[in-house]
Amino acid sequence: MREDAQVGQLKLGELMAAIKEILPTKEEFASLSSEIQVLKQENTQLKEQVNKLRSDCAQNTDTIEFLLNKSKEKNLVFRGIPLGTDADPSTIVTKLLKEVLKINEHINITKAYFIGPASPTKMILVELAKPSGKWIIFKNVHKLRGLNITISQDYSARTREKRQKLSAVKSEIKRGEGVDTFVRNNLLLVNKQRFYWSEEKGLVNSKEEDATAALKSLTGEDMSRFVEGIKTGTISQQRPGPERRGTSSARGKL
Structure with a gap:
């Protein structure tokens, strides 16, 4: 096609000249390619930084979890306390340890209070003075068999x-x-x-x-x-299993 041929209201030569004006030059292409390489390098660095932040965040989360559990190492949770029990939580736990678990050693309770929502039974969070008291209790927890009461470690x-x-x-x-x-x-x-x-x-x-x-x-x-x-989450975390030690369908009295 001749350059003086008509293309719309423009001649072909005029159209080609207009296109050349808006197209980038070789120098501009080289500069653009260089900028793209810089952006790729920056993107790679950003990905590395994000991965590092994720790793640091995971480590920090694990550290926080460890410290929280460490702060709870003297804590126990007593579940299944009959709802009609109106005594002080510390008194309830002390009675349970002596009369049900038959523990003769003195276990010093620093704090004890009811936790959790209202339900047919109560939960008591107990803070012991020493971690050694926890192990004495766990050694005797099998004596809860026949009662609907459990004792477990407090976790984050x-x-x-x-x-x-x-x-x-x-x-x-x-x-x-x-x-x-x-x-x-x-x-x-x-x-x-x-x-x-x-x-x-x-x-x-x-x-x-x-x-x-x-x-x-x-x-x-x-x-x-x-x-x-x-x-x-397509399978429930609560799976039926063997009866846990210290639990049964029978309800005991304190």
């Missing part, structure tokens, strides 16, 4: 959430036979191998790796779908 909300998930996995494992499982603090022991709950990854081992393969080697069952269901 984050640890309680992890323990619920690990307990659900433990209960599912218990459906089989020949596997020794135990939830201690925020870890699950399966035949003495340790598993943890990661909010991001789900069930992991000590190396923060997906632990479902290791769990399969221990139990003979593929629990990947079950664990994923716990992680996504």
